[in-house]
Amino acid sequence: MRVYLLLLLVSAATTYLMTPLARWCALRFGAITAVRDRDVHAIPxxxxxxxxxxxxxxxxxxVASGLPFLSSVFTDPRPIWGLAGGATTVCLLGVADDIWDLDWVTKLVGQVLGAGFMAWQGVLLFQLPIFGDVVIGSxxxxxxxxVLVVVVAxxxxxxxxxxxxxxxGMIGIGGTAFFLYSxxxxILTVDGGRGNYANLATLVLAVLVGMCVGFLPHNVYPARIFMGDSGSMLLGLVIAAATIVLTGQLDASALPAHDGAALLPRQQIPVFVPILLPVAVLLLPLLDMGLAVIRRVGAGKSPFHPDRMHLHHRLLSLGHSHRSAVGIMWIWTVVFAFGTASLVVLSTTQALWGLGLGMVAAALLTLGPLRGKNGGAQPIITGVTPAVPPVRGAEPRSTTGEHRPATRTTIGPGRPTTTTGPARPPAGHPTPEKHP
Known part of the structure; x- marks a missing residue:
């Protein structure tokens, strides 16, 4: 555990220290999120x-490659190279999109290439750890x-x-639950609890949590920098890689609930946890994406056509403040991720009771503003679109294709400030990440 915590700290510290440099690069090359009609943030x-x-x-x-404890993980370096190469590919793809606003076909092709490289290097989902080792086709x-799993994630x-x-925050929370489970x-599947606990999935998850922890101080409201597509696609690929390594290459006979021949009915839920947990960790993102695709296709639009109907938009519409909406989404992630992981350390009855109570508490918090008149929170403000400021002689792109000279904003080494212009959004107005 100490080795994994060390790597978590290395990842967190490196990410934290490198974020100001990433912000400088964004300012230098004009990778700035302009304010669009669908957005709820007030300044680029x-x-x-x-x-x-x-x-x-x-x-x-x-650093991990030089630690004796993890030497067995690096015996076959191909999966590590696959992860590093795939992560670099999708991150650079995201950088290009953040700067030049690539079309969705180009992004999809790049995502497939990044995921395909990882699969080519041996990070493969080839079996399901249920009722024995169910091998999936050729x-x-x-x-x-x-590739499908990685692209969806x-x-x-x-x-x-x-x-x-x-x-x-959501990936950091879910990654923590996944890390503890892995x-x-x-421990339970290595020499009866004795031996080398080195494991690629656990290593990747520890590093993933560190990445999120190191970035959050710069990204919590009010954010000084967004992760952009370069960050969101990177996080999705890394957590998908950990899922594939743990779930898709797990020996079902080694699971504590498996007796080597058959499963008792009361033992079936723990055996499904390696499949349920990744879904639970990404449940809200998957739900949000699924609803968005259904909503947009049903309206005759592209699945990637932007709108203001995401889950976080709905929370803001209920009357939650920016911080409250984020907190609610984090709480739901805690409930689903840790509630599912608890199935392997608690009895099924205890785990389901805990999961049920957590869902009730999260639902009450979600619907809290409905009990009062707007819950004292600020509603979403639409139609406020400040002009995009020049960055070293160039304006950041706006996907609307229009220039709306409403306010003038200056972005420098410190926090962005509005200097002139008409009425500003009230303090505390939400500032979201870039999203489709």
Missing amino acids: TPRLGGLAMLVGLLVALT ERVWQALT MNAVNFVDGLDGLAA YWLT
């Missing part, structure tokens, strides 16, 4: 936070399924990335 904000997280990932993996099927995180600190499972 630099992005490219994913660059800092990528450096945190690569530095932590480099190697081509494994590769296609792996990347887009799910990107869809939910809409408020300051939201995506980083470490616990490794």
Whole structure:
């Protein structure tokens, strides 16, 4: 555990220290989120936070490669190279999108290439740890399924990335639950609790949590930098990689609930946890993405057509403040992720009771503003679109294609400030991440 915590700290410290440099790069190259009609933030904000997280990932993996405890993980370096190469590919793809606003087809092709490289290097989902080792088709099927899982995870995180600190907090919380489960499972399946607990999935999850922890101080409301597509796709790929390594390559006979021949009915839920937990960790992002696709396709629009109907938009419409909306989404993530993970340390009855009570508490907090007149929170303000300021002689792009000279904002080394212009949004007005 101490080695994993060390790598978590290395990843967090590196990400934290590199984020100001990523912010400078965003200002230098004009990677700034302009205020659009669908947004709820009031001032343009630099992005490219994913660059800092990528450096945190690569530095932590480099440090890990020199630790004797993890030597067995690096015996076959191909999965590590696959993770590093895939992460670099999608992060640079996100950087290009943050600067030049790529079309969705180009982004999808880049995502497939990044996921495909990882699969080519051996990070493959080739079996399901249920009722024995259910092997999935041929190697081509494994590769296609792996790419599908990774691409879905990347887009799910990107869809939910809409408020300051939201995506980083949710992935950090879910990653923590997944990390604890992976470490616990490794202890129980290695020499009866004795031996080397080194495990690639646990390593990746520790580094992932560190990336989120290091980025959050710069990203919580009011954010000084957004992670952008470079960050959201990176987080999605890394957590998908950990899921594939743990779930898709797990020996079902080694699970504590498996007796090597058959499963008793009361033992079936723990065996499904390796599949349920990744879904629970990404449940809200997957739900948000699924609803968005259904909503947009049903309206005859592209699945990637932006709107203001994401889950976080709905929380703001209920009357939650920016911080409250983010907190509610974090709480739901805690309930689903840790509630599912508890199935392997508590009895099924205890775990389900805890999960049920957590869901009731989260629901009450979610609906809290309805008990009062707007709950004292500020509603979403629409139609406020400040002009995009020049950055070293160039204006950041606006996807609307219009120039709206409403206010003038200056972005410098410190916090952005509005200097002149008409009425400003009230203090505390939400500032979301870039989202589809």
